[in-house]
Amino acid sequence: MLIRLIYCSRVRPSVSTLDVRSILSVSQRNNAHNGITGGLVFTGGIFLQCLEGHRSAVNETYHRIAADSRHFDPAILSWEEVDSRQFTTWTMGYLGYTGENSSLFLKYAAGKDFDPYACRATAVREMFAEVVANAKMLKQNVD
Ligand SMILES: Cc1cc2nc3c(=O)[nH]c(=O)nc-3n(C[C@H](O)[C@H](O)[C@H](O)COP(=O)(O)O)c2cc1C
Known part of the structure; x- marks a missing residue:
């Protein structure tokens, strides 16, 4: 059973760019091993992540991530059974806020700032679909 789960969380203030770089590389290594694909968005101190894979693998990975200090x-925000993956070539693609992609965040923002906690499930699903369709938005590394 293939599952797509989308969640958001708030970064601890002590977390540096170096930490986010390490989160991404460990994610890519583990996810390749566990058959997980997905994307990690990081903007305004908030993570928004999509995890796709076998139900048990997504469940185990999500609980490990949720316990991360x-x-x-x-x-x-969203949990659904799906027939196919969106992130077919990404064990974990990264998208951070840049001046160039600000319109993407504004598109899904109710106010002036993008706040996934205030988004409908359909909005975050659509956002990830848009990101995948514009694959050049995704990065393998944190700049
Ligand atoms: C926002 C965020 C996203 C993460 N995403 C993943 C992920 O997709 N896959 C993963 O294995 N670990 C992810 N991690 C890291 C896990 O919380 C945990 O540190 C890691 O899986 C431990 O791996 P290790 O036992 O190989 O060191 C994430 C952590 C954070 C804070």
């Missing part, structure tokens, strides 16, 4: 306040 580098972030807090995890909230599942």
Whole structure:
């Protein structure tokens, strides 16, 4: 059973760019091993992550991530059974805020700032679909 789970969380203030780089590389290594694909968005101190894979693998990975002290306040925004993956070539693609992609965040923002906690499930699903469709938005590394 293939599952797609989307959650968001708040970064701890002590977390540096170096830490986010390490989170991404460990994610890519573990996810390749566990058959997980997905994307990690990081903007305004908030993580928004999509995890795709076997139900048990996504479940195990999500609970491991949720227990990580580098972030807090995890909230599942969407959980669905799906027929296929979106992130077919990404064990974990990364998208951070840049001046160039600000319109993407504004598109899904109710106010002036993008706040996944305030987004409908359909909005975050659509956002990830848009990100995948514009694969050049995704990065293998944190700049
Ligand atoms: C926002 C965030 C996203 C993460 N995403 C993943 C992920 O997709 N896959 C993963 O294995 N670990 C992820 N991690 C790291 C896990 O919490 C945990 O540190 C890691 O899986 C431990 O791996 P290790 O036992 O190989 O050191 C994430 C952590 C954070 C804070």
